Every structure is written in structure tokens, then in C-alpha cells.
Amino acid sequence: MTTRRCDGCDTKVKIAGGIGDIWSFDFGPTDGMILELADGSEHFLCLDCVDRLPDDHDPTAEDVAALPTADDADGSPADDE
Numbered sequence: 001m002t003t004r005r006c007d008g009c010d011t012k013v014k015i016a017g018g019i020g021d022i023w024s025f026d027f028g029p030t031d032g033m034i035l036e037l038a039d040g041s042e043h044f045l046c047l048d049c050v051d052r053l054p055d056d057h058d059p060t061a062e063d064v065a066a067l068p069t070a071d072d073a074d075g076s077p078a079d080d081e
């Protein structure tokens with residue numbers, strides 16, 4: 001299985017379909033996608049980061065840069081506390 005880092009949270013994301021899948025027989029789904037945003041930039045984002053993009057306007061590279069990284073999510077206290 002091939003992996004690629006998410007441009008938003010920097011976690012390794014599984015990419016299905018590569019030559020490695022032929023030998024491992026791991027034919028699972030891809031856990032991310034490349035999006036072309038309103039400002040013309042392209043970013044590979046995991047599905048969780050795609051869900052975190054704003055719904056009230058067309059996302060831009062600034063919105064991707066504002067996504068929390070995996071380190072931010074692990075080290076920060078929950079908002080409910």
C-alpha cells in the first residue's frame with residue numbers, strides 16, 4: 001500500500017491502487033483526495049481534513065494552512081473542558 005502525507009494535518013494517508021497493491025492484495029479504498037480549491041491551488045487532503053474545510057465559502061490555500069495538524073490535535077485540551 002502506498003501512502004502520502006496529507007497537506008492539512010501531515011498524517012500518512014493510504015492511497016489505493018499502486019503497484020504495491022498487486023503484491024499485497026490490499027485493495028482497500030483511498031483515504032484522501034486531491035482537491036483543486038477556489039484560488040487554483042491543489043492539495044492532497046485526508047477525508048477528515050476535507051470534512052474540516054469551511055462550508056460557508058469556497059476553501060482556499062489559507063483554509064488548508066489553518067487546519068490543525070496531528071500534533072495540534074494530540075497536544076491540545078478539548079474545547080469542552
